[in-house]
Amino acid sequence: MAGFVHLHVHSAYSLLDGAGRIEDLVRTAKELDMPALALTDHGVMYGCVEFYKAARAYDIKPLLGCEVYVAPRTRHDRKPRLDDRLNHLVLIAENEQGYQNLMTLVSRAFIEGFYYKPRVDKELLAEHKDGLIALSSCLAGEVPARLLAGDEDGALHAAKFYRDLFGPNNFFLELQDQNLPEQPQLNGKILSLAKKLNLEVVATNDVHYLRREDAVYHDLLLCIQTGKSVQHADRLRFPTEEFYLKSETEMAHLFNDVPEALTNTRTIAERCQVDLKLGQMHLPKFPLPTGLSAEAYLKRLCRQGLERRYQQVTAEIEERLNYELNVIQRMGYSSYFLIVWDFVRFARKQGIQVGPGRGSAAGSLVAYTLGITDIDPLAHGLLFERFLNPERVSMPDIDIDFADNRRDEVIEYVTDTYGADHVAQIITFGTMAARAAIRDVGRAYDFAYNDVDRIAKLVPTEPGVTLAAALESSHELADLYEREQWVRNLIDGAQKLEGLPRHASTHAAGVVISARPLVEYVPLQKTADGMITTQYPWETIEEIGLLKMDFLGLRTLTVIQETRRLVEEEQGDKGRSIMPLNDHATYELLASGNTFGVF
Missing domain, CATH: 3.20.20.140 (Metal-dependent hydrolases)
Structure with missing residues (x-):
């Protein structure tokens, strides 16, 4: 190996301090x-x-x-x-x-x-x-x-x-x-x-x-970090332009x-020789009854579920179930289904409202027989291969919806079951979007708020829009950029910082469960409210082979649960878990427009 090597380097993940992507x-x-x-x-x-x-x-x-x-x-x-x-x-x-x-x-x-x-x-x-x-x-x-x-x-x-x-x-x-x-x-x-x-x-x-010329943008980043403008004499700043x-x-x-x-x-x-061995899976083991393998226990539970779900088990149902179980076993995901079955079962036993199922997991008969989902994939012509396909090796992904006011109880149960050092929530990073970058840089330059606000509002509001795209689509913005030096400085600074991570927070739904203590696979951190999260975002969690699950807290389910309680209290009618999809009164209500917050 020939050549000098930089051994002390900060990226943009030194939040609001490093300016290099x-x-x-x-x-x-x-x-x-x-x-x-x-x-x-x-x-x-x-x-x-x-x-x-x-x-x-x-x-x-x-x-x-x-x-x-x-x-x-x-x-x-x-x-x-x-x-x-x-x-x-x-x-x-x-x-x-x-x-x-x-x-x-x-x-x-x-x-x-x-x-x-x-x-x-x-x-x-x-x-x-x-x-x-x-x-x-x-x-x-x-x-x-x-x-x-x-x-x-x-x-x-x-x-x-x-x-x-x-x-x-x-x-x-x-x-x-x-x-x-x-x-x-x-x-x-x-x-x-x-x-x-x-x-x-x-x-x-x-x-x-x-590069040396990026020092000015790094200086803006430090201003954003400290909440001061470039005019402040006593602010945090690097004394030279040599830190490139x-x-x-x-x-x-x-x-x-x-x-x-x-x-x-x-x-x-x-x-230095470090090989991260990406792509290897580290799935947790479900605590099994004595003498049973994960595959055998899963098969037993599915058989029991068939009897509950269907009055008559046809050859088509048998064939579909056996096919799915074979795929799941070949891909090594039997424990995964048992883990999901277990915490969904816990939630239902505790009276926590659970969603009927969303996404491709609704195409799984195994998930339906286990009570993970409440949608019959055969009755609705849903494909298992959209969820789990042996030709496309990837982690299964079942998103589970819980009433938002009781989601934490399910996470606590999973933590107690697998151990506090095996379970964590997942980090996510808030980045500087186009409009936000303009406002941040405007404050750093101490430009007048109204002037900066006017420029920011020229950026289209579509999700994911970039400043480069905004300059292409907005003739007024492009014209101001060409004519006004302060606008050019503002946009240039914002473009340099656009997309950089601004802060770390907790993913709204993601939870990771590991076979061994998580710190053996991923660095961890504690949030201000005491929650343990990973330092790697969800994309990385999957790449290093950890099991990521989405525990979504939905206010809609909380409303449904409270509505059922009121119906039971006032009419003594517990209602049904799923209304008929062709219920005339429901369609009339939706058509009337007299609804709010329908998810």
């Missing part, structure tokens, strides 16, 4: 003829699988990492002024064990150590150090921060600690040169410290955006007197 970073690294690239976002691993796939697609080696926050005392301490200063430390997975340890560290930082930021401490680092390469980080790292403060003994002690913890071949001191006034002297001290402790150094650039993905030539020019700092980056990249 993952594919852009990887593509640019390839264009710069770099053999590998690291991803080390602040405190999170949101983009690791996306980055891994992109790097493989561009035929460069992905180095999976994170710039973690280290608590000054312990991860449990949360006293103002004592515990709000955080030390940065870059960690890169050298192998699969390192990747596992990185996921554990990042997860426990959120779940156990969150205080403004997710924090590890030295105890956690000692527990999960194996397979990791550590770098001393930027000016906010413990070693450089102590050197800057004149605490050379403290810096020596910290460097010794990390050297002894990770091993002398797995802890490197970073040299950076973004033309900051304090860096020449600091780098001299770091080199002296490296010599004293027999440590190696690496050149890094703390990359936060793609520099070429090997540029880095060699900066560190021509320390060539080993460049070659060491390549050496580290050569050492």
Whole structure:
């Protein structure tokens, strides 16, 4: 492997801090003829699988990492002024064990150590150090921060600690040169410290955006993060325009007197070998009655369901059921159906309103006999192959609707059944849509609200519309863009930031259940209200082979449940689970228009 490698890189998943999109970073690294690239976002691993796939697609080696926050005392301490200063430390997975340890560290930082930021401490680092390469980080790292403060003994002690913890071949001191006034002297001290402790150094650039000219857009992003405008003198800002993905030539020019700092980056990249093995399935095991396999138990339940669902079981029904069971068994999804059957059964027993079925799952006779759905696929000519097709290997996907005021009870039941460390909800990211990006950038530039609002309203309201498309479709917007410099600045800034992740939240329905503790497959985090979520979005959850289910909370079902209660209370009539599809009175009501909130 030849060439310099960037080992300290932030993507847009360093939310409102990194301005580089993952594919852009990887593509640019390839264009710069770099053999590998690291991803080390602040405190999170949101983009690791996306980055891994992109790097493989561009035929460069992905180095999976994170710039973690280290608590000054312990991860449990949360006293103002004592515990709000955080030390940065870059960690890169050298192998699969390192990747596992990185996921554990990042997860426990959120779940156990969150205080403004997710924090590890030295105890956690000692527990999960194996397979990791550590770098001393930027000016906010413990070693450089102590050197800057004149605490050379403290810096020596910290460097010794990390050297002894990770091993002398797995802890490197970073040299950076973004033309900051304090860096020449600091780098001299770091080199002296490296010599004293027999440590190696690496050149890094703390990359936060793609090219030098993107610094202005990164500055806007920081304004959006802090809620301040570019006019604020005391706002958070990067002091130079040097935090971009520099070429090997540029880095060699900066560190021509320390060539080993460049070659060491390549050496580290050569050492790193992480294979994520995407596409393998890790389905949970349903707790079975003694002596029964999942296939046998599923078949028994379906047979029992046939007797309940049909007065007469015809040859056609038998043939369809056997066909579906054979496909399910061949594809290894028997446990999946048992899991869904179990929590739907729980919901019904608890009097929680469950939807009749939606999407392609309504085409499954197995789902119908198990009571997962209430729609007879044979009576309605629905195809099983739309749901599960042996020619198209993919995870089954049954969306289950529950009354929205009792959905959490079902999730709690699943958590109790499979274990709290095996169940989590799924993260999702809110991104900057076209209009929102205009408004955000307008605030960052401190443009007049009414002027920005007028421009934003020229963008069509259709879902997914881009600013490029808006400039094509709106002659007024295009004309203002050409004539008014402030509009050009506004739109240019918004286009650069459009589509970047703005915040993390919880998927409205997604729940993941795993065979082993989830942290072995995916990094986790805790939300402000104490909910555990994955750090990978649902697309990635499927790619790494985990079982994703949609537990949808529908207000409509809550209304139906309450309506039934009132009918029973007033008329003593419990009603039927499904009204006839040709009920004349129902059609008359719909035709009258005297309805509201019909789903």
